[in-house]
Amino acid sequence: MLKGKVAVVTGGTRGIGYAIVKKFLENGASAVLWGSRQENVDRALERLRQDNPDWQVTGMAPDLGSYEEIARALDSVKKKYGKIDIMVNNAGISARDSLYDYNPEDFDRIMDLNVNSVFRCSKAAAAIMREHGGGVILNTSSMVSFYGQPAGSGYPASKFALNGLTKSLARELGRDHIRVNAVAPGVTRTDMMEAVPREVIEPIVRTIPLGRLGEAEDIANAFLFLASDMASYITGAIIPVDGAAMT
Numbered sequence: 001m002l003k004g005k006v007a008v009v010t011g012g013t014r015g016i017g018y019a020i021v022k023k024f025l026e027n028g029a030s031a032v033l034w035g036s037r038q039e040n041v042d043r044a045l046e047r048l049r050q051d052n053p054d055w056q057v058t059g060m061a062p063d064l065g066s067y068e069e070i071a072r073a074l075d076s077v078k079k080k081y082g083k084i085d086i087m088v089n090n091a092g093i094s095a096r097d098s099l100y101d102y103n104p105e106d107f108d109r110i111m112d113l114n115v116n117s118v119f120r121c122s123k124a125a126a127a128i129m130r131e132h133g134g135g136v137i138l139n140t141s142s143m144v145s146f147y148g149q150p151a152g153s154g155y156p157a158s159k160f161a162l163n164g165l166t167k168s169l170a171r172e173l174g175r176d177h178i179r180v181n182a183v184a185p186g187v188t189r190t191d192m193m194e195a196v197p198r199e200v201i202e203p204i205v206r207t208i209p210l211g212r213l214g215e216a217e218d219i220a221n222a223f224l225f226l227a228s229d230m231a232s233y234i235t236g237a238i239i240p241v242d243g244a245a246m247t
Ligand code: NAD
Pocket: 010, 011, 012, 013, 014, 015, 016, 017, 034, 035, 036, 037, 040, 064, 090, 091, 092, 093, 094, 113, 140, 141, 142, 143, 184, 185, 186, 187, 188, 189, 190, 191, 192, 193
């Protein structure tokens, strides 16, 4: 579904981002995975190359807090492959503290990675995509971007903002043939969730009509569809992939 396409995926070293990279490679794309630390990037690359030594995959660890560093990293991808077709803004962090205990610096840190860095990557990637006649920007939102959550307000606030950025960029960049969409996962089994105790997870599962947590591959499948030409008339959409969960 992605033969000949070039994709960059932030937060691609594990969890949902790793599943997206793998799914894209299985479908013929060349992929560049980004992570926060070079050793994690190297470990992820090694795992992927063990799965299939023919996959075209490389990795980098640019600082997502720096527009200059992001622009330089994307420029190096353009130099290597001649273009960028797909930019996946997936890296994200959360915290579940109550408002009374919330450290204001944590709120800023969450907003900076989950929103500001998406703006930075989209700005640098769109400039390259426009030169080559278009592309696709995909963002990882969350089901909490529809419902909020009863603690840890910074995280849902960041994902509501991300949805706004997604819809606005879709309207702005359509004329440059750049589609912009987001996937909103429900509770998905990744490292982010491993930290959550079973007694918290089990009641959540009971409220999910499909009766199970999401797997990273469930989410990656939606990214594959949106990245592909099958979604050629879809832009500005926030697609829930959450088993119809409502918490
Ligand atoms: P994870 O913690 O397993 O992976 C997070 C990824 O982000 C890692 O690759 C990590 O290297 C990267 N990252 C973290 N901090 C970074 C930083 N400062 N700079 C650059 N990269 C950084 O998380 P996950 O569960 O796979 O989450 C991926 C995305 O999915 C996030 O945006 C998250 O908000 C979203 N999401 C997750 C769930 C879930 O239940 N797991 C549900 C809804 C949405």
